[in-house]
Amino acid sequence: MNAIFDLLGSLLVHVVPFVLVLSIIVTIHELGHFLMARAFGVKIDQFSLGFGKRLWSRTDRHGVEWRVAALPLGGYVKFSGDLDASSVPDQAGLAELKSRLIAEQGPGAERDYFHFKPIWQRALIVAAGPAANFILAAVLFTVLFSVVGEQIVAPRIAQVVPGTPAAEAGFRRGDLITSINGRAVVEAAEVTQKVVLSANEPLTFGVRRGEETLSLTATPERVIEQDEIAGRVRIARIGMSLGPLVRSDFSYRPLNPLEALQRGVGQIGATLNTTLTYLGRIFTGRESGDLLSGPLGIAKAAGGATQQALAGDGGAGIKSANLALTLLQFAALVSIGIGFVNLLPIPVLDGGHLMFYAYEAVARRPVPARVQDAGFRVGLALLAGLMLFATWHDLQKLNLFAFLGGLAS
Incomplete structure (x- = not known):
């Protein structure tokens, strides 16, 4: 029974935020299509949040059916006159659609349709x-x-792991990284991002150590880490951690x-x-x-x-x-x-x-x-x-x- 409750709890924590976030994002995406189409006077049949079996629907005064479907992992806007899944009919398809619209609704009716x-x-x-x-x-x-x-953490080295590329390159606790491959850096996140995207590629670091200015070269290597959020990943590291050691290493200002x-x-x-x-x-x-x-x-x-x-x-x-x-x-x-x-x-x-x-x-x-x-x-x-x-x-x-x-x- 405890295992069942643990499973339900895990599903609640992982699935609910995911579905909630994805539903909002997809809705906004489809609203982008919908609002721009409405601005240009395009005739719209349907706005659906989700796929599959219809759970709820309502037709507004413009003739648009708003619906919520069973599978909340996507959505779509259906324009009137869509002929195929690609929504880009060829010349023959356009001619057939135009003649049908004129026959059913009169000359000029095609101007309200997306493809025209x-x-x-x-x-x-x-x-x-x-x-x-x-x-x-x-x-x-x-x-x-x-x-x-705005919170800025300076790229100050808080720890160097023995036997790693950082240790072999000569980095020390307290060093301040000022540049990578000649490009200035001011935030710890910039250093982390550059290292992660540079596996097996030598990087030249500009370093301030006390009154000295040094140039140290280290090559990030891939290691396997168990990330609390992403799970087990292979990621490039050089074997040092960054963090503020003095008051000036951290700055904050409201925006x-x-x-x-x-x-x-x-x-x-x-x-x-x-x-x-x-x-x-x-x-x-x-x-x-x-x-x-x-x-x-x-x-x-x-x-x-x-x-x-x-x-x-x-x-x-x-x-x-x-x-x-x-x-x-x-x-x-x-x-x-x-x-x-x-x-x-x-x-x-x-x-x-x-x-x-x-x-x-x-x-x-x-x-x-x-x-x-x-x-x-x-x-x-x-x-x-x-x-x-x-x-x-x-x-x-x-x-x-x-x-x-x-x-x-």
Whole structure:
């Protein structure tokens, strides 16, 4: 019985935050498409949160059916006149749709339908989904930075582990890192990020030791760590920890809403830059992809962040506030990820539609149906492959294979 309660408790901690955050983010994404389409007078049939069996629905005065479906892991906006899954009919399909609309509703009726809007309007409608994700992230980061302010921890070395690249390079406790490969750094997080993305690549550190200025070179190596949030991961380290040792190593100042917004937008840019760098390293074989996460990994991270927030010191009020701020940051990062993925030039995603519209703008005709169909199939295969790749790493990070091996032994 205790095992059942433990399982239910674990599901509550991991699944509920994940579903809640994902539902909000997907809703905002689809609202981006919806509001931009409404602004251009596009006729819309349906707005659905979730897939599968309908749980609730209501039709508004504009004829839009708003529905909630059983599987809350996505959603969609269905424009009137959609002919196929790609939502980009070819020339023959457009001609057939236009003649049918004129026959049913009269001349000019087609102008209210998405596929007959100018290319630039269709492109804006498609791009509005990912844009809504980035706007949501900016809003969440603005709230977060408005509450917590700007906190800067200097890259001071608090500990050096013997026998590691940092020890062999000559780092000592109390050293202050001032640059990496000639680029100035002022925050400990900058050093950590650079090291994580530089496995097996020598890094030259500018170091201030008392009155001396030194140049030390260390090569990050991959180690296996059990992260409280992400699980078991292989990650690049050089064997030192950073932390404030003197009062001047930590600074704080409150931020007004404008400053918080600027910091939030900067955080989005930094996250996208890190993502692109990491993906580039995967494709060139310099990273294994351990830090990529699929649904299982995101759910695990949501649960881990929730547990960490609730495990802190303080009463219920402080823990609730800590949980709210933690989920704000988590939701902002997931929203950036969803916006980025949707902009990839894969036909089943928003980026694929934009790619088709770019062709249409140049060729002055839609992409042929056979090309769209082939692209749609290839896109599904790519997404399935990416999902399997991420899920494989999720299962490894969760030690599920070791667990199953233990059951079999």
